[in-house]
Amino acid sequence: MRFFPKYTLVLSVVGLLCAPVHAMSFRCNSYVIDNGMHKAELIQKCGTPASASFRMEKRTVRVRKYIDPQTYPRPVNGTVVEVEKEVEVPIEEWIYNFGPHQFMQLVILEEGRIRSISDMGYGR
Numbered sequence: 001m002r003f004f005p006k007y008t009l010v011l012s013v014v015g016l017l018c019a020p021v022h023a024m025s026f027r028c029n030s031y032v033i034d035n036g037m038h039k040a041e042l043i044q045k046c047g048t049p050a051s052a053s054f055r056m057e058k059r060t061v062r063v064r065k066y067i068d069p070q071t072y073p074r075p076v077n078g079t080v081v082e083v084e085k086e087v088e089v090p091i092e093e094w095i096y097n098f099g100p101h102q103f104m105q106l107v108i109l110e111e112g113r114i115r116s117i118s119d120m121g122y123g124r
Contacts, residue, residue, distance in 0.1 A: 039114075042109075050095050052093065061087055064080050067081055091108065093107070095107075098123050102122070104121065
């Protein structure tokens with residue numbers, strides 16, 4: 001079956017409509033706030049949030065570890081192995097409220113950087 005350009009356009013629009021709604025950025029004053037931005041820069045451009053919460057989240061990560069052949073007689077994959085390690089990651093949730101005519105923004109910060117931005121309902 002051959003796809004014609006109009007079918008490709010229709011499939012693209014349907015795909016966009018089915019995608020979850022997550023803002024990748026928002027405007028604060030005259031600045032664009034987006035993922036990866038540092039917390040200090042966010043405060044400088046938007047000020048302090050209307051509300052904030054903090055928690056620590058445990059995650060399992062894979063790290064490469066050097067194995068000394070003198071202390072471990074049969075190293076796996078040469079002298080470097082991958083091991084799982086549990087780490088705690090600081091998570092902050094900030095809510096910016098820009099008033100009744102704009103959406104509030106939920107900003108998730110991990111280790112001091114913006115990881116996600118979500119639109120909420122209209123502000124108050």
